[in-house]
Amino acid sequence: xxxxxxxxxxxxxxxxxxxxxxxxxxxxxxxxxxxxxxxxxxxxxxxxxxxxxxxxxxxxxxxxxxxxxxxxxxxxxxxxxxxxxxxxxxxxxxxxxxxxxxxxxxxxxxxxxxxxxxxxxxxxxxxxxxxxxxxxxxxxxxxxxxxxxxxxxxxxxxxxxxxxxxxxxxxxxxxxxxxxxxxxxxxxxxxxxxxxxxxxxxxxxxxxxxxxxxxxxxxxxxxxxxxxxxxxxxxxxxxxxxxxxxxxxxxxxxxxxxxxxxxxxxxxxxxxxxxxxxxxxxxxxxxxxxxxxxxxxxxxxxxxxxxxxxxxxxxxxxxxxxxxxxxxxxxxxxxxxxxxxxxxxxxxxxxxxxxxxxxxxxxxxxxxx
Numbered sequence: 001x002x003x004x005x006x007x008x009x010x011x012x013x014x015x016x017x018x019x020x021x022x023x024x025x026x027x028x029x030x031x032x033x034x035x036x037x038x039x040x041x042x043x044x045x046x047x048x049x050x051x052x053x054x055x056x057x058x059x060x061x062x063x064x065x066x067x068x069x070x071x072x073x074x075x076x077x078x079x080x081x082x083x084x085x086x087x088x089x090x091x092x093x094x095x096x097x098x099x100x101x102x103x104x105x106x107x108x109x110x111x112x113x114x115x116x117x118x119x120x121x122x123x124x125x126x127x128x129x130x131x132x133x134x135x136x137x138x139x140x141x142x143x144x145x146x147x148x149x150x151x152x153x154x155x156x157x158x159x160x161x162x163x164x165x166x167x168x169x170x171x172x173x174x175x176x177x178x179x180x181x182x183x184x185x186x187x188x189x190x191x192x193x194x195x196x197x198x199x200x201x202x203x204x205x206x207x208x209x210x211x212x213x214x215x216x217x218x219x220x221x222x223x224x225x226x227x228x229x230x231x232x233x234x235x236x237x238x239x240x241x242x243x244x245x246x247x248x249x250x251x252x253x254x255x256x257x258x259x260x261x262x263x264x265x266x267x268x269x270x271x272x273x274x275x276x277x278x279x280x281x282x283x284x285x286x287x288x289x290x291x292x293x294x295x296x297x298x299x300x301x302x303x304x305x306x307x308x309x310x311x312x313x314x315x316x317x318x319x320x321x322x323x324x325x326x327x328x329x330x331x332x333x334x335x336x337x338x339x340x341x342x343x344x345x346x347x348x349x350x351x352x353x354x355x356x357x358x359x360x361x362x363x364x365x366x367x368x369x
Contacts, residue, residue, distance in 0.1 A: 031298065036329055046078040049075035053068075093323050094270075094322070096319055097229065099180075099319070101126065101127070104231075106123050106129065107131045107178035107180065107181045107182065107220065108131070108184060109184055110158075111147075112136040113134075113287070113288060114285070114289065114306055115285065115306045116132070116182070116185070119184070119313060119314060121147060121148055123314070129150075129152075130150065131154065131167075132147065133156040133164075133167055134153075134156070134158075135158070140153075152174050158212040161219070164215050164216060168219055168223075177224075180317060181221075183236060185208060185216075186289055187204060187208035188289050189289060189290065191247050205251060205254050206254050209254035213258055214261065217233065221233065221265075224275060225272070230273075230276070232276045232317055233276070233277045234277075237279060238252075238282060239281050239283055239331045239334050241258065241281070243337070245354045245355055246354075246355035246358065247355075247362075248358060259281060278322055279324045280309065280325045281325070281331055282304060283303075283304060285305070285306055285309060286305055293358060293361045294357065294364060295357070297352055297353055300330055301354075308327065309327055312325050313325065
């Protein structure tokens, strides 16, 4: 295990270009996500709330005392909300399936860099059978250094149906049927206005981000359905599919379609308790895809480290549950944004700077392509 750790650390995603807010570590730490995380583990946690109740009881506080009534009510509300959250997860997505990595094969597309690479490394370090598909050509003698020992790597354009069919045959022969399919493949953003983005660039983004997922799921989903213990289908999408920022017409359109595709698959297989679907919609991550884009508001929309997202995804997959993961905190509010009055939406977009971020980042970074 000690020999694997340095490999994991030295192959993390390339950090974004330095900017004024990224250069200050204290600015990075103070975000709304940090505050909410602290509160959720302290004042907003039912256990802590009931500790306060016990403290009042230890002081022999009368049950008619306002402090007692407020504290008990507060603890009760937090407990009810916590139970409701558990019930909602169970009713919406069913009981979790049993995940045993002795019988599981993990397939990751786009696993040669960024988020996909981290997830591949995490599962390889735990001894899982892992297959990685990526268009990047990694020499065979370098793969153990990049991923760790034991990865089954195939250089493959996942947008090509025939290439996926060939890759499937190789994986079946070498590892067995993939039961955990994680789609991390994505095209680098162009960051051009709608009138400036070339048609071939738009088509490439749609092909990589959307059509590749369609082919991937059609090729490998039958194996998951036929597996004795079922499997998990994971789609990495983006909140930009719902927020549709200026300068990202191709990327936003592809991610909107990808999320819709995932939800359709979820609806069609909801009756099968052994088929779990996990939709991951994230904000900006510190990966090569967005390495030149500066976050418009670091406090409310912090740049995610890929390891944060990977940790949440792996925990959900290991638990055998389905559902939706949205990070950072503002991503959990995008559905509420859609029901706001149009004027309020316009004001929110203006204050957040979402529609100016790409243009300003392009000017700052000097990006021309």
